[in-house]
Amino acid sequence: MATNDACFHGDIPAAYDRYMVPMLFDPYAADLAQRVASIDPHRVLEVAAGSGALTRAMSSALPHAEIIATDLNQAMLDVAALRHSGGHVVWQQADASSLPFPAQTFDAIASQFGVMFFPDRGRAYREILRVLKPKGTFFFNTWDSVENNAFAKAVKASTDTLFRDDPLSFFQRTPHSYVDAEAILLELEQAGFQSATFARVEKTARAPSARDAATGFCKGSPLRTEIDARQSKVDVVARVADTLEQVFGMGPIEGGMSAFVFTAEAPRQT
Template sequence: MTGADKVFAGGMPAIYEKLFVPMIFEPYAQEMAQRIAALAPRDVLEIAAGTGVLTRAMASRLGAGARIVATDLNQPMLDLAIANQGVDNRITWKQADGQALPFDDQTFDVVACQFGVMFFPDRIAGYREARRVLKPTGRYLFNVWDAIQNNAFVMTVARTLTEMFPNDPPRFMERTPHGYHDLSAITADVRGAGFSSAQTETVDRVSRARSALDAATAYCQGNPLAVEIETRAPGKLQDVTETVAEALRRQFGDGAIEGSIRAYVVTALP
């Protein structure tokens, strides 16, 4: 992972929320929120909340006495999350680094992180921080994407970009979002941070987009992959996006499209 992989700024948050969230993140947010609600927590910390898709899903399921502290490294993402959520006195929004959490020891019943641990430069340090702020009976829940080959849209995107830039393909997707999927390595990292156990489950869902262009725009412009594309083709981001859209149309058809997605959910106990 590079330092730029963590930066979601400029027009990225709006595209991410409008196109990426319903396409791939919403199905897993609902699944994760259901797991968390079943634990009936009073105090929840969310790390890497992004534009708030999991925050919203948890808020819709947790009772009036629950408290959610939603954090993210990128303030522009949180600003959009706050605007989308509206007033909810149960939620506190805070800019924070998941590797240096500004909270006291043993504060939370649940720590949750949806598709964020892949962005930690030092994952064991991040897990150690999650364990530190968990109560002794708490749970740490996070999820990660499976290998890029098992996620249909992004695999087509990656293949197309490799064909377009054969000498220096943009590798953000393979390197970071889909770069941390070895369950034995994940379990070892979690245990290395001091957790007593880590249970893993495979969760398959279907990714849906209103059009191939929507999917291409999400992948090419709604995350740091956009920076990699613009570095290789200055001023050509929209042209590259439309070429990727055409590849998606050939693969998945005209109009609304859908494809398989796969992730792993990890539940860790202190």
């Protein structure tokens, strides 16, 4: 993984929150928040919280729980804090591979589309297990393949054509790279978790326009870093928007998306 894949800086966080969150992340945030709420936790840690899509959903689903939302990028947390000022949510910069909390602190830990960014997932999983209470639960999701996510598939096809001699690799390198669910279960077991399960969950991605969707992908994700590095004179957002219009039509657009949702428990004594 390129080291800057986990670095959301400059105006990327604001574009991510404006375009990507309602398009892709809010539907899965609602799903994951309800799964966390089903165990009625009192203390919840969120890792890789980003701009707070899952945080806001959990805050609504768990109004009496203490929620600590962490992310590696302070810029993302700054955007998140502007969107949500609930008194039972604390925002804190933290690295999932070295969490600044005592052992056995949390009833539940959640992460929305963050684990694929961890440079050492085994270490991060062991660290998450360390701060979970005995029988506490870890909830997280990961994207399915690019081919099973319609917007991403179309954006990738468009940029592959634009940069034929030097294609962008972000999609398959990071967000859609962690798709072997059985292998992920094995990694969780090796880290010390038990009763790990997964479900494939399909949702619908929606955007007000192809232009909005293209702007989100090209300006609100690390894909932007790859685009900028190529110093292209082409208006990449406009070209991607044209492709999305050809595939999904004019006006508001929608397409299928797919992800895996995992749950895993800490042993009775960790």
